[in-house]
Amino acid sequence: MKILVTGAGGMLGSAVVPALVHAGHKVVATDLRVLADGAAWNGHGPPLTALDVRSPGEVAHEFDRVSPTFVVHLAAETDLEVCEAEPEHAFLTNALGTKHVALACQAADIPLMYVSSAGVFDGTKESAYTELDDPCPINMYAHSKFEGEQYVQMYLRRYYIVRAGWMVGGGRKDHKFVAKILNQLRAGAQVIYAVGDKLGTPTYAPDFAECFARLMETDSFGLYHMACQGQASRYDVARKILEVLGRTDVQLVKVESDFFHDDYPVRRPASEIMRNLMLEVHGMNTMRPWEESLEEYLQIAFADLSVVPELSEQFVGVM
Ligand SMILES: NC(=O)c1ccc[n+]([C@@H]2O[C@H](COP(=O)([O-])OP(=O)(O)OC[C@H]3O[C@@H](n4cnc5c(N)ncnc54)[C@H](OP(=O)(O)O)[C@@H]3O)[C@@H](O)[C@H]2O)c1
Numbered sequence: 148m149k150i151l152v153t154g155a156g157g158m159l160g161s162a163v164v165p166a167l168v169h170a171g172h173k174v175v176a177t178d179l180r181v182l183a184d185g186a187a188w189n190g191h192g193p194p195l196t197a198l199d200v201r202s203p204g205e206v207a208h209e210f211d212r213v214s215p216t217f218v219v220h221l222a223a224e225t226d227l228e229v230c231e232a233e234p235e236h237a238f239l240t241n242a243l244g245t246k247h248v249a250l251a252c253q254a255a256d257i258p259l260m261y262v263s264s265a266g267v268f269d270g271t272k273e274s275a276y277t278e279l280d281d282p283c284p285i286n287m288y289a290h291s292k293f294e295g296e297q298y299v300q301m302y303l304r305r306y307y308i309v310r311a312g313w314m315v316g317g318g319r320k321d322h323k324f325v326a327k328i329l330n331q332l333r334a335g336a337q338v339i340y341a342v343g344d345k346l347g348t349p350t351y352a353p354d355f356a357e358c359f360a361r362l363m364e365t366d367s368f369g370l371y372h373m374a375c376q377g378q379a380s381r382y383d384v385a386r387k388i389l390e391v392l393g394r395t396d397v398q399l400v401k402v403e404s405d406f407f408h409d410d411y412p413v414r415r416p417a418s419e420i421m422r423n424l425m426l427e428v429h430g431m432n433t434m435r436p437w438e439e440s441l442e443e444y445l446q447i448a449f450a451d452l453s454v455v456p457e458l459s460e461q462f463v464g465v466m
Contacts, residue, residue, distance in 0.1 A: 148172045148173070148215075148216045148217045149172070149173045149175070149213065149214065149215050149216045149217070150167055150172050150173070150174050150175070150215060150216070150217045150218070150219055151175050151177065151209065151210070151213050151215035151217075151218045151219070152164055152167070152174060152175065152176050152177065152218075152219045152221060153177055153178070153198060153200050153218070153219070153220045153221055153222035153244075153248060154177075154178055154179070154200075154220070154221035154222030154223060155176035155177055155178050155195060155221060156176075156178035156179075156180070156181070156195050156320070157178070157221060157225070157317070157320060158314050158316055158317030158320045158321055158322070158323065158352055159221050159262065159311070159314060159316070159317070159352050159355065159356070160176065160178070160221050160320075161316070161317050161318065161320050161352070162316055162317070162352035162353040162355065162356040163219060163221065163352070163355075163356040163359070164176050164193070165356070166353070166356035166357055166359075166360045167219070167356075167360060168193070169360075170360045170364075172217075174193055175193065175196065175213045175215065176193050176194070176195050176196070177195060177196050177197065177198035177209065178195050178197070178198070178222070179197070179198075179199055179200075179222065180197075181195045181196060181197045198222075200220075200222045200240065200244035200245070200247060200248055201239045201240055201243065201244050201247075202247070203247040203250075206247045206248055206251050207251060210251045210254075210255055214255075215255070215257060216257055217257055217258055217259075217260070217363070218248060218251075218252055218257065218258075218259045218260070219259075219260045220245060220248045220259060220260065220261045220262070221262055222240070222244060222248075223240060223241050223244075223262075223292070224236060224237050224240040224241055224288070224291075225288070226288075227266075227286060227287075227288045227411075227413045227415070228411065228412065228413055230286070230287040230288035230291060230413075231286060231287045231288070231412075231413045234287045234291075237287045237288060237290075237291040238287075238290075238291050238294065240291070241288070241291035241292050241294070241295050242290075242291045242292075242294035242295050242298065244295075245261060245294075245295030245298050245299060246295075246298040246302070248261075249261075249298050249299050249301075249302040249303055249306075250302055252302075252303055252306075253302045253303055257305075258303070258305035258306060258307070258363075258368065259299060259303055259305075259306045259307070260306070260307040260309060260359065260363060261295060261296065261299045261306065261307070261308050261309070262309055262310075262311055263292050263293070263295065263296050263308055263309065263310045263311075264288075264289065264292050264310055264311060265310055265311065265312045265313075265347060265348065265372075265374065265416075265419035265420075265421045266284070266286070266288060266289040266292065266415070266416060266419060267282035267283075267284050267289050267292055267293045267296070267310065268280060268282055268283060268416055268418075268419065269283040269284070269285050269416055270285070270415070270416020270417040270418045270419060271416075271417065271418070272418060273418075274420075275348075275378065275420045275421055275422035276372070276418075276419070276420060276421050276422070277372065277421075277422050277424040277425075278370045278371065278372055278424055278425050279424065282296075285414055285415075285416060286413050286414055286415065287413075288413075289416075296308050296370075304368075305366075305368050306368055306369075307359075307362065307363065307368060307369065307371060308369075308370045308371070309355075309359060309362075309371045309372075309373045310370075310371070310372050310373065310374075310421065311350040311355060311373055311374060312347050312348035312349060312350040312374035312375070312419060312420075312421050313347045313348065313349045313350060313384075313419070314349075314350055314352060315349045315350060315351045315352065315375075315437075315440065315441060315444055316351055316352025316353060316444060317352060318448045321448075324381060324384060324385075325384070325388065325441070325444070328341070328384075328385050328388050329388070329449055332392070332394065332397065336397065337396070337397060337398065338397070338398045338399075338400060339385060339389075339397055339398070339399050339400070340400045340402045340406060340407075341380075341381045341382040341384070341385035341386075341399060341400070341401065341402070342380065342381040342382060342401075342402060342403065342404050342406070342407065343380045343381070343382040343401040343402065343403065344380070344403050344404055344417065345380060345381055345404060345415060345416075345417060345418075345419075346378055346379065346380050346417065346418045346419065346420050347378070347379065347380075347418070347419035347420060347421075348374035348375055348376075348377065348378055348379070348419065348420050348421050348437065349374070349375050349379060349384060349437040349440070349441060350373065350374045350375055350434075350437075351375055351434075351435070351437070351440030351441070351443070351444060353440075353444075354375065354433070354434050354435055354440050355373055355434070357433065358373055358426070358431065358432075358433050358434055359373065361431060361433070362426070362429075362431055365429065365431070367429055369425065370425065371423070371425045371426060372421040372422060372423045372424065372425065372426070373423060373426065373434065374421040374423060374434060375434050375435060375436060375437035375440050376434055376435060376436045376437065377436050377437050377438070378420040379437060382399070382401045384437075384441070385399055386399055387438055387441055387442075388441070388445065391441070391442050391445045391446075392445060392449075
C-alpha cells in the first residue's frame with residue numbers, strides 16, 4: 148500500500164513508520180514542523196514532509212500529490228495542559244484536523260487508521276475499560292480526541308480507531324512519563340516522586356506499531372484498544388525503571404496527584420486501564436506485558452543511565 152502518515156515525527160510515528168516500511172509499504176511521512184531537508188525525523192525510512200492537518204486545503208493538496216491508498220493519522224496536540232489552556236487549538240488540531248483527514252479519505256475512498264486514547268473514559272470503572280464501554284471525557288484533550296473518533300465514524304465505513312494507553316517509546320522524541328523520570332536521573336536526582344493514585348496501561352510504541360501493521364492486513368475494520376498487557380500506577384512504572392537500571396541509589400517516593408497540581412493542573416481520569424478485547428476476539432493480541440516492553444525500551448535506548456554492567460555494555464544509543 149501507499150500510506151500517508153500524519154504526525155509521523157512524534158513518539159508513535161518514530162515506531163510506526165519503520166514498521167510500515169518493514170512490512171513492505173511505501174510510506175509518505177508528514178508532520179507539522181519539518182526542517183528543510185526533512186531531517187526532523189529520527190528514524191529509518193522516508194524523510195518528513197510538511198502537512199498541517201488543521202488546513203483542509205493542505206490536506207487536499209497532499210492527497211492529490213501523494214494519491215495514498217491508506218492513511219495513518221497520528222497528528223495531534225498531545226499536551227493535556229496546552230489543550231486545556233487553548234481549547235480552540237485542541238479542537239482545531241485533534242477534532243477538526245481529524246475531520247479534514249476523514250473527509251479526504253472519504254473522497255478518495257480509502258481506509259483510515261486514527262489513533263485515539265484511553266483518556267476518553269472518565270476513569271471511574273473499577274475493572275479494565277474495553278471497547279464496549281462508553282467514553283465520557285473529562286478534559287479538553289479527551290473531548291477533542293473523542294470528537295475525532297466521532298468524525299471518523301460519521302464519514303467512513305472502512306476505518307480503524309485504535310485507542311492507545313500511556314505511550315512509551317520514541318527515544319529522543321519521548322516527552323512523556325518515562326522520559327521525565329529519565330531526565331531526572333540524568334540531572335542527578337537522588338529522590339524521585341511519582342503518583343500512586345492514577346492507574347493505566349503503558350503502551351510500547353514498537354509493539355503497537357507491529358500489532359497495528361498486522362491488523363491492517365486483515366480488513367477487520369472497527370474500534371480497537373491496543374495497550375500492553377497489565378496495569379500500573381505511575382509509581383509502578385517509575386519503580387520498574389529504577390529496578391531495570393539498577394538504581395538502588397535513588398529513593399522513590401509515592402505521592403498523590405495533588406502533589407503535582409501546580410505542574411499538571413488538568414484533571415486526569417483515575418483509571419485508564421484498558422483491555423484489548425477486540426484484538427483478543429480476532430486472535431491478534433500480540434501486545435506484551437508492559438514490564439517486558441519497558442525493559443526492552445530501557446535496554447535499547449537508555450542503558451547509559453544504568454549501573455547494571457551488562458546493560459551498559461549492551462547500550463545501543465538513544466533512538
Ligand atoms: N502520547 C501518549 O501518551 C498517547 C496516548 C494515547 C494516544 N495517543 C495518540 O497517539 C497519536 C500519536 O501521538 P504521540 O504519542 O506520537 O505524540 P507526539 O509525540 O506529540 O506526536 C504527535 C505529532 O503530531 C504533530 N502535530 C501536532 N499538530 C499537528 C498538526 N496541526 N498537523 C500535523 N501534525 C501535527 C506533533 O508535532 P509537534 O510536536 O511539533 O506539535 C507531533 O510530531 C496521537 O493521535 C495521540 O493523541 C498518544
